[in-house]
Amino acid sequence: MKNARNNEVADRRSSSAEAKAALLNAYRAAKTAAEPAKIARQAERTVISNAHEERRVERERVKLEEQTRIVTEAAERQAAAEAVIAAETEARERAEKARIARVVDDEALRKAERDRRYANRKARQA
Structure with a gap:
């Protein structure tokens, strides 16, 4: 009887250890299986990020061109x-x-005209 009781505890311990090992193996397998999807998501995020950056740079370029155009027009109007x-x-x-x-x-x-009149008057008086 004494051994039977120890076996129950030992069985529970071994079952627990086996369950933990199974969970760990399942986690490792899931992690390995998800690796390509993770890489794909990461690549997709990189592509999206690059597209956002390109659009931001384009917006800044357009804004700078607009500001330059406005300044040029103002200078032309001033001139x-x-x-x-x-x-x-x-x-x-x-x-x-x-x-x-x-x-x-x-x-x-x-x-x-005054000098002429004066000269005429002097000529008449003389």
């Missing part, structure tokens, strides 16, 4: 505005110089 302002200023200066020249010419004609 055009400055050219218009310069042309208006030059036209105003030319008009002012022409007006001054007319005033000087008119003044010279008035003085010449």
Whole structure:
């Protein structure tokens, strides 16, 4: 009887050890079987990640081109505005110089007319 009781404990221990070994072997087998799927998932993730990175780089490139275009257009508008302002200023200066020249010419004609009248009056008095 004494041996029978020990066998039960021994049986339970050996069953437990066998169950643990079976679980470990099953885990190892599942891990080995899942390895190709794991590699495939990892490759798929890498492809997706690369695609995301390419799209991000493309978005940044488009954004940079847009900013460059906006800056260029702003510079062109600024240059055009400055050219218009310069042309208006030059036209105003030319008009002012022409007006001054007319005033000087008119003044010279008035003085010449006055001098002529003065000379005529002196000639009549003499």
